[in-house]
Amino acid sequence: MSDASGMPRDTADFPLIFERSRPGRRAAHPPRVADVDLAELLGAENLRSEPPKLPEVSELDLVRHYTQLAHRQMSIDANFYPLGSCTMKYNPKVNEDAAKLFQDLHPYQAPETAQGALELLYNLQRDLSGITGMDGFSLQPAAGAHAELAGVLMIRAYHESRGESEQRRIVLVPDAAHGTNPATAAMAGYDVKEVATGPNGEVDVEAFKAALSPAVAAVMLTNPNTLGLFERSILEIADAAHAVGAQLYYDGANLNAIMGRARPGDMGFDVVHLNLHKTFTTPHGGGGPGTGPVGVKAHLLPFLPAPVVAKRGEGEEAEFYLDTDMPLSIGRMRSFYGNFGNLVRAYTYIRGLGKEGLRDVSGHAVLAANYMRMRFKELGFTVPFDRVNMHEFVAQPPEGLRTLDIAKAQLDYGMHPATVYFPLVVKEAMMVEPTETESLETLDQYMDALAEILKRAEEDDTYLANAPYTTPVRRLDEVKAARQPVLRHTFEASGD
Amino acid sequence: MSDASGMPRDTADFPLIFERSRPGRRAAHPPRVADVDLAELLGAENLRSEPPKLPEVSELDLVRHYTQLAHRQMSIDANFYPLGSCTMKYNPKVNEDAAKLFQDLHPYQAPETAQGALELLYNLQRDLSGITGMDGFSLQPAAGAHAELAGVLMIRAYHESRGESEQRRIVLVPDAAHGTNPATAAMAGYDVKEVATGPNGEVDVEAFKAALSPAVAAVMLTNPNTLGLFERSILEIADAAHAVGAQLYYDGANLNAIMGRARPGDMGFDVVHLNLHKTFTTPHGGGGPGTGPVGVKAHLLPFLPAPVVAKRGEGEEAEFYLDTDMPLSIGRMRSFYGNFGNLVRAYTYIRGLGKEGLRDVSGHAVLAANYMRMRFKELGFTVPFDRVNMHEFVAQPPEGLRTLDIAKAQLDYGMHPATVYFPLVVKEAMMVEPTETESLETLDQYMDALAEILKRAEEDDTYLANAPYTTPVRRLDEVKAARQPVLRHTFEASGD
Amino acid sequence: MHYLPHTPEDVARALELIGAPSIDALFDDIPAQLRNPEMDVAPGLNEAELMAHLRELAAKNDATGADFLGGGVRRHFMPSVTSHLAMQSEFVTAYTPYQPEVAQGILQATFEYQTMMSELTGLPVSNASMYDGATAVAEGALLAVRQTGREQVVVSRGVHPETREVLQTYLSPLGIEIVTLDLEELTTPVPEAGSLAEAACVIAQQPNYLGYLEPMQGLASATHEAGALFVAAVDPLSLAVLASPGEYGADVAVGDGQTVGNPANFGGPAFGFMVVKDNLVRQFPGRVVGQTTDVDGHRAFVLTLQAREQHIRRSKAKSNICSNHQLTALMAAINLAALGPQGLRELAVGSVQRARQLAVALEAAGYEPLTGARYFNEFVLPVDMEPARLRSELAKHGVQAGVPAGDEYGLGHAVVLSATESTTDAHIAKLVKALGAVLNRAEAAHV
């Protein structure tokens, strides 16, 4: 990977696309254009004074730039990538073929000409309800955090509909929760109160109960939690929350652990969001687009973001349509109907695996994660909550070693490190989620590399601090990046 | 590139797909199969005793294997690749989209359901005739060498039709010719006689005339020739050959130099083949599939490999069909109608560029090659036939340096060397063909790297002999490969 | 089908190390009454069945036909090379670039994207992308509220109705008041600065939802006079030729990037963008990539200014956004690099020109498109039929048109028609003919 640019490390920086640009070059050849007098048609005052400095490159230079950039990038397809909480499983190629079949549809075309797309959405709403034990779904939210916002806003609207909006000001969130949970609650206008993790790595039920009150609007949980542990008191927690009139929110980022094994709906959750870009194999794309359907129990159905996809008639007669007649809806979360391209991918995945296949996913994901936990312990890592975990676990490096250094050293082995320094409640945390699609041989190679790293570190005490050695660039000056932000390329005075 | 496998260089060999295999794993899930008793249906004696040891891998392991292998490979899309005689120009992506539109057609489906495909072939036959100045084309041959065989067999059939087959036993070929030329002539049953290159790098006209006789069946030339020089005496050569009744064969591998500038048909060639995988941007694919249409003058039309695509009627009424009624045809060169997928790509390219665009291609290809020649001279390389060249030129390294060593050193810079040690008539030859799609900046970077290599070589006399240093593997023991051939993987006794 | 590597032997080996008797036993922490629920999901399909099912669904759609739909999504020309490059598996299957040493591909491409968005909008600081144009507008409003401490947002009715709905969704729970400026003569009248005294920002869309050009300069001036921020929601394609938000003094430029390089995708995913003035850089939401150097002194790129973000600041973050729309933004960056300034200009000019041709053709056929105000590539056509019905009727004639100019605009039954550089003479003729047939006009009367 490191020599994708082909230049020996010490000779040159990898060029920016702007540095490959020369005035007058071009790659694309759009349809021919008739001349018009823009100033006359649009008004001189509405025109820009000079063209934007976009790159001017030949098609080959364009191709080479982005092909070489691709070589400067780790990815699931090329590298084992066991990022905890991210479910970096294999993204099937057949999903991509399926998505292409629909990519030219316009969101505003006549519904008669988009029945297949609407039917797919309808089916997916139904399948996700089945998987989670919820009563209905909106496919609109664009990501997990976006779905959280939709969910908390529904809870808010629900309380409002019952005249309790003034009273309920608080959202409870475990201290180990993902940052989006508290950020979402704040964005929905709530005060956030954190609940401490108990000594067994689960929510401290007594502390939790103590924090409950009629001022609590919602409790946001993920189960298994961020430490990879199943919250065994979940039914007690749910009952206690419901007893004070709070709604229970399920952050579904960890659903891969229990799909087909237990359903958040059955646990008592009122709202559930799923990260299709985790459990349901839509690609992460280097940071998105994600997709975050949000599901609810019956009492919250009226509040779903409008529109949802509905069906009239059955069989040959069936007609699918966008139901906008939702007077209690929290409103739109975004334009159109969601990240449709990803909804196609997730639907393809679900239909391919089917009920049994989805259940096997969680079984094998948990198997692989427990196997890794045992191997980490063998190597001298500490597992702070050491019991059978679900799809992931959190470990700490042997005494005296820093998680960051180990992570950087792993890069030289072509393997991606775990999620590091999260959750915040564990010092030097390494959160490992191998997923169900990695073979034991891959897991073993990862451990062999880790063992070699520990050995090298013992032999040479400068080794870790200077790693990585063979990556396209080496350790970065992140402080400088933040102190003197350079957030775009600056052109030379000459104009290119 | 070198660390695509991710393993530090010294720890492990890159695994074979067989080494990733584990019994019982699988990637693909074909349609379900009903059980049958094969022994009963097919006869026990017709069944194999044990299954072939194909790899058994998960889909992710499959993806990772071939993605990592791709990272261990130079390519036009990632690297400048100025291989002389190979025309490594940009292969447009739009060609790939076009080819996909036709990929499911079956060669034996009813012609009424393949009219678009046949029309495309018909149009391409016509366009190639226009470009080369020939009267008709067969699109059947699968590569340049295959087309040569078709061409020489047509010449043979032509002589035979005139009762001259006994008399004409010889094919003349320049000593600088590509190896396929003499090999083809031999395969068609001819004796090969080489004609020496003159001191100016062109065919020695007097020697050539002296070699001519009524025993000569054909003369095979490429123009510009393998040294990148235009054969200025081409008309005299053609006249002389025709005067003794010989047929003139044009190896079109170098057409990129003169497309739109001069046509082999006008020069007097009777048969022309084109390498669509050179001039017409169909991808080389790591060694093929190529595609080698072969065109002829009117007197040879009856001998074309059957079938050719013909047309009945005009306009709306037009119907395209495979004409098999060719009693004098040399017969089939292969199954079906040629490498159709590539014919679509080449047609896409030709229609996109059009007449003027094709002419610009040769102009810019020749411009870039001459620019490179000047830059090579500046660096101290020798250009044995130093005059304005066409699309490529041949250089020799500065005194005391070996072409092979320089080539290996270039690999560390992420740039592909020239074609080395060809043509055979120039010692330590480096044959450089930049093509028209490379920017001057890319050419300059190539020269900067070469300059640095020469400098390093001067500073350190072990440098060159040990290069390359950063490639996925380093210099290979090729003698061992040939002396003790290992041509397939051997499985351990255990059976995997 | 499935994607599992583990053979029975693998399972046994793993279970042995773990010390568990079975996979099911690993789930013993789940309360018994929850375990192994009945799931209403169909059995799995093999790949051939699966693709047959998807193809059957796809066959129930029709994306072809003469296309005059707009409303925020347009099918502009995109060169083939764009998706080939964007969909390289190294980009597609990477995570957020949290380990920069092995993520320079995504990071540098994003830095380049930020530069392009900055160039287009004439503002210095772009984030790495947002979900879509509508949420970018809402985040822009929240940014203004944070920055000014004011709790009122003024928005032009010319902003896409769906965008305003999203704004409502985001702002109302926070008690932020939304004031809507009605259009006059198809565009937004410049308000008195005095009327904006409470406003955190004014939001206007250029071109507006109906297609017309807003007096952005005037709106910006009045807004600034009132001490508010001016948020310009812009179509990036139009910025090839239209004055940039930077030129008319906008503080924040937001919008949806679909038009410059994503397929229509039935509405998603495309991506939202946000570009701001320097003074807003520590307030604005979303990821951003910065340039720095590595230990060897080489230029390198990294996610920066993360102290604004949820994973660091939790409930104090500037937004809850985590995943953004990286890949679709990357695709647009590639597309913009493929087009270059000249190509993008050709798309813009072609769209402008085809829209005029369309208007002329409609007038020639006796219709009265609203061409009194300056428009870019879309304009309003009043019609004698409810827009949704018109759209369905036109579809039967192979024409896709009929985005409604909603009742709120007081234009009666009216649709917004959109043209692009890809609109052809034949498309226009087909629309005119179909309109004639659907609206029961004798075509002869108009030629």
Place this chain on the structure above:
Amino acid sequence: MHYLPHTPEDVARALELIGAPSIDALFDDIPAQLRNPEMDVAPGLNEAELMAHLRELAAKNDATGADFLGGGVRRHFMPSVTSHLAMQSEFVTAYTPYQPEVAQGILQATFEYQTMMSELTGLPVSNASMYDGATAVAEGALLAVRQTGREQVVVSRGVHPETREVLQTYLSPLGIEIVTLDLEELTTPVPEAGSLAEAACVIAQQPNYLGYLEPMQGLASATHEAGALFVAAVDPLSLAVLASPGEYGADVAVGDGQTVGNPANFGGPAFGFMVVKDNLVRQFPGRVVGQTTDVDGHRAFVLTLQAREQHIRRSKAKSNICSNHQLTALMAAINLAALGPQGLRELAVGSVQRARQLAVALEAAGYEPLTGARYFNEFVLPVDMEPARLRSELAKHGVQAGVPAGDEYGLGHAVVLSATESTTDAHIAKLVKALGAVLNRAEAAHV
């Protein structure tokens, strides 16, 4: 459109260094009367026009419908993953791996391919691929001629007619005699060894062109008894279950690889393969990849045994072949790895099973398919109509069928029908119905 990077400034800079006044001047070596010919080629199209033209051509084809075509090309199930991996641009745009240090991708994949072909055929040495099955057979015959010094080639009429045409094209100019063995009861009778005394080789195809299983063991024995080589032309897919050429003692296995992992492509490109016994390794044509080590001792792969090839041996080469069919062979290797032995077996067994189902359905409808000899997935159906016409008529009913069992077989009007694992009950019903309609049989009579 074009793909040229050079701006006018670039051209000027280059010309200056060269010392030439213009690009045209670089062509002064071309005799004046040849320069700047009129070319009958249309002007260029932009990308949108170009793709519109191609789509229009594509729309004049129809590859759908119930599929019973075979004749050497079959549309078996291929998982999506195959073409995604094979069409990675690093593979697609590489040249022949002449610099092995930077071509381990292609080289190793080819070594793996060779191993797979060796496993399938049961013979030790595979080349890196050839053009197609027909040319592989011709090259196999030439190899036998070289090896034995004999100048007669014996070929079964069960070998695909197009393959035999190619054999004729290749051999006749060299004066090599071709003797054809007629079929009896649909398969090749084992000749007396004595009748093969002059033969360099005997070539038979398994399954044969009509779909039936040849007595390969017997043919091989007779051939060897006569001191000739036995060349087996095989369908690699069938080798999932059928005895391998190695098992019945073939010296050379050849064939076309389309069935194990290439799209139909209207007949090309797919690839030919050749796998031989060890003793033929220095005689056989085409590129081959060998394993060796690099200076650091690492396993590495390289083109080897090149002394057989045209670029070294010129007129003394074993063949003129240079480019082979690398990428399509690579695609098949990926497909075989995706399928594994179990998946490939499923395709084979599915094809066998569906062919039986088809035969039964036809019999039930009153037809008389020739099922007296053992067949794999294809068999002959005598019909009352000229095959080409039948094929066109069936196409009107959405059925693709009608590969002719040519007149040379003496079966009257007859077609070869082919089934695969992808054949469905509905396809079979559709064929039976269409046959009934086309052949004017009252369908009721047969149910």
